[in-house]
Amino acid sequence: MNAPAIAVLMFDDRRVPKPLRGLPAVRIDDPGDVEVVQAAITGVRRVVVVGADADLAAVLTRLLRASQLDVEVGYAPRRRTAATRVCRVPAGRRAARRARRGSAQRMPLIRDETGTVIVGTAHWRPPGDEQLLRGEAVVDDAVLFDGAVDEVRIEPTETLPGLRARVSGSRRWLTGRAAQLGTTGAAVVRDGVPAPRTMRRSTFYRNTEGWLLVR
Numbered sequence: 001m002n003a004p005a006i007a008v009l010m011f012d013d014r015r016v017p018k019p020l021r022g023l024p025a026v027r028i029d030d031p032g033d034v035e036v037v038q039a040a041i042t043g044v045r046r047v048v049v050v051g052a053d054a055d056l057a058a059v060l061t062r063l064l065r066a067s068q069l070d071v072e073v074g075y076a077p078r079r080r081t082a083a084t085r086v087c088r089v090p091a092g093r094r095a096a097r098r099a100r101r102g103s104a105q106r107m108p109l110i111r112d113e114t115g116t117v118i119v120g121t122a123h124w125r126p127p128g129d130e131q132l133l134r135g136e137a138v139v140d141d142a143v144l145f146d147g148a149v150d151e152v153r154i155e156p157t158e159t160l161p162g163l164r165a166r167v168s169g170s171r172r173w174l175t176g177r178a179a180q181l182g183t184t185g186a187a188v189v190r191d192g193v194p195a196p197r198t199m200r201r202s203t204f205y206r207n208t209e210g211w212l213l214v215r
Contacts, residue, residue, distance in 0.1 A: 006100065007044045009037075009059060011051025017076060017096035020048060031058035038062060046072040046214065048099040053083040053120040053191040060117040060211055064109065074099025074214035082120030083191075086156050089215045104212040108162035110154075113203045118190050124152040127185040127198040135183030139165050140176035154179050154204050162206030178205035 008016060008025040016025050026040040031051075037059060041047050049056045056075050063069055076095040077084060084091055087107065090098065111117050126133045132148040140161075144152065150168040157164055157175065164175040181202045188195040188202050 004044055006046045006048065007040055008048045008050060009040055009055075011049065011055035012078070014078070017050065017093060019093055019096040019100055020050070020076065023048075023100070028055075031055050034062065038066065041066075041068060041071060044071065046074060046104075048074040048076055048096070048214075050076050050078075050096075052077060053081045054193050056083060057117045057119045057191045060109065060119065061111075061115065063211070064111060064117060064207065065115055069109070069209050069211055072104040072212040072214050074102065082155070086120060086158060087213055087215065088158060089213070099214050102214045104214050106210040107158065107213045108156060108160060109207040109209065109211045110156040110163050110204055111207050112188075112190070112205075113201075116190055118154070118156060118204065120155070120191050122154040122191070122204055123187075123189040124154075124181050124183070124202060125187040125189060126151070127187045130185070133183060133186055135181060135186070137165070137179065137181045139163075139174035139179045142174050142176070144174055144179070152179075152181070160206075163204060178203060 004024045006023050008020050008023050010025055010027045028036055049059050076099045077091050080091045134148045136146045137144040145167050154165045161177045164173045165179045166173045185198045188199050
């Protein structure tokens with residue numbers, strides 16, 4: 001039997017959006033279940049992610065690690081998110097229609113040193129009960145901060161160079177290919193999901209190959 005051209009990945013317990021009905025759908029209870037996600041994306045031309053930014057990031061992380069970035073990815077969240085703003089895609093039924101019928105365009109893919117993708121936002125925050133994040137961060141060759149700050153926000157950009165970062169409370173964004181942090185300790189949060197341990201070094205950077213966003 002031939003594999004379907006489009007598969008819908010359902011990361012919540014609601015019904016499949018009406019514009020996507022009739023397509024093969026897989027419910028994924030745990031985005032970290034590598035085997036289930038890998039089986040769902042194998043052999044298809046396009047996947048449509050119905051879920052949150054962290055779910056989209058989990059699928060792209062799997063595509064990256066499996067060297068399958070030629071798979072087209074549609075995104076159909078119930079509501080607008082940080083990633084819909086970055087990618088300039090709608091939410092709800094409009095997003096579902098576009099994810100099924102739209103065309104794919106290559107977008108910068110932002111990952112970190114662990115091979116984990118971000119699609120909306122990432123943060124460097126003080127660890128534990130500490131009030132300030134201490135260390136130094138740069139975006140490419142430009143210093144973002146040197147000393148102590150409340151936190152840092154990192155976002156992908158729709159076009160090259162690929163990402164931007166700013167210190168909390170500042171309106172000054174620095175854009176570049178990579179943002180790097182050296183610190184006495186930082187809590188790293190990727191699309192709302194905290195990393196399991198405190199980090200002394202963290203880097204977000206543009207992958208050599210982008211991802212195929214349907215819109």
